[in-house]
Amino acid sequence: MLQRKFAEVVKSHFPSAIDAKDTSIQYLGKMQMEHDIDISKVLMATSVCSDDINVPSTTFFNVLFGPFIMGGLGGLPFAGQTGMTAFAHHIPDGGSAFIFYGPHIGITLDGDLGKMYRPRQEETGNSCGALMLALNRFHDSSYRPVINDDDYQQIKLEESLLDYREDILKSENKEKAITEATYNIIDKKIHKHIVSCKNEFHVDKVTLLGGIIINTDYGLDDYFVAKNFEVIDLKSV
Template identity: 85%
Template sequence: MLQRKFDEVVKKEFPNAKDAKDTSIHYLGKMQIEHQLDISKVLMATSVCSDDINVPSTTFFNVLFGPFVMGGLGGVPFVGQTGMTAFAHHIPDNGSAFIFYGPHIGITLEGDLGKMYRPRMEETGNSCGALMLALSRLQDNDYTPVINDDDYQQMKLEESLLPYRDEILGSDNQAKAITEATYKIIDKKIHEYIKTCKNEFHVDKVTLLGGVIINTDYGLDDYFDARNFEVIDLKGL
């Protein structure tokens, strides 16, 4: 019953979102049936936020090799070209690569975005914490992130969001808007790194699945709003 209520709440904000575990099964099937990929030889990389709440979101983790972790705070692939090259070198012989990426956002049963009830905690907490912190800072017009070694990822995340600042602050739902902007940042970087590092791959195909992870309550399935599914032929890049 509670899962059904959450389904209604999630679909109001993300009409195309589906149960994250069902999403996993759906796209694994597409990889096998439509693209003839041998799932037993697929190495998975993730560019999702390092938040622990995202680990059980999908069943990809239970089926594929890996993951090779590319994402840091917010899901941005902070490993850069070096990380993409390392991932390319770890793919099984005659196998293929799969990259699952995107930001995450919590939602409560009351429909509050950017919040969720975490395991064994009575009060709601931020999700994504890094994005909600960035949002609170960007709301101060005098604020500019300063890159430093002590908080490098958060500062780089905020710096990358600066071009979207007006769009985010002008939105009716700023928590959702900053999540959407972060998806664009991650998607762009993943495609750039693949193109730059294409000669490092010893396989022909890289599968991408990008979107937004939507965190619900503890014990309930999360959702995933898919934005991009593609099988890239590296020879054509």
């Protein structure tokens, strides 16, 4: 019953969202049936937020090798070209590559975005904490992120979002807007790194699944909004 109620709340904000477990089944099936990919030889990489709440979000983790972790705060692929190259070198012989990427956002049963009940906590907390911190700082018109070694990833995340700042603050749902903007940033960076590192791969195909992870209450299934699924032929990149 509670899971059904959450499904209604999630779909009121994200109509195309599906259960995270169903996401895994659906896209693993596509890889096998439509693209003739042997999933027993697939190495998975992730570029999702380092938040612990994202670990159980999909069953990809239980089926594929890996994950090779590219993402840091907000899900940005902070491992960069060096990380993409290392990932390319780790793929099983005769295998394939799969990259799962995107930001995450919490939701409560009351429909509050950017919040969730975490394990063994009685009050709601931010999700994604890094993005909600950035959003809070962006409300100060005089704020400008300044890169420093002590909080590099957070500040770099905010710097990456500056071009979207005005649109985010004008949005009716700022929490959703900053999450959508972060997805766009991650998507562009993943594609850029694949192109720049294409000669490091010893396989022909790289599968991408990008979108937004939606965190619900602890113990209930999360949801996923798929925004990009593609199998890239590296010979044509």
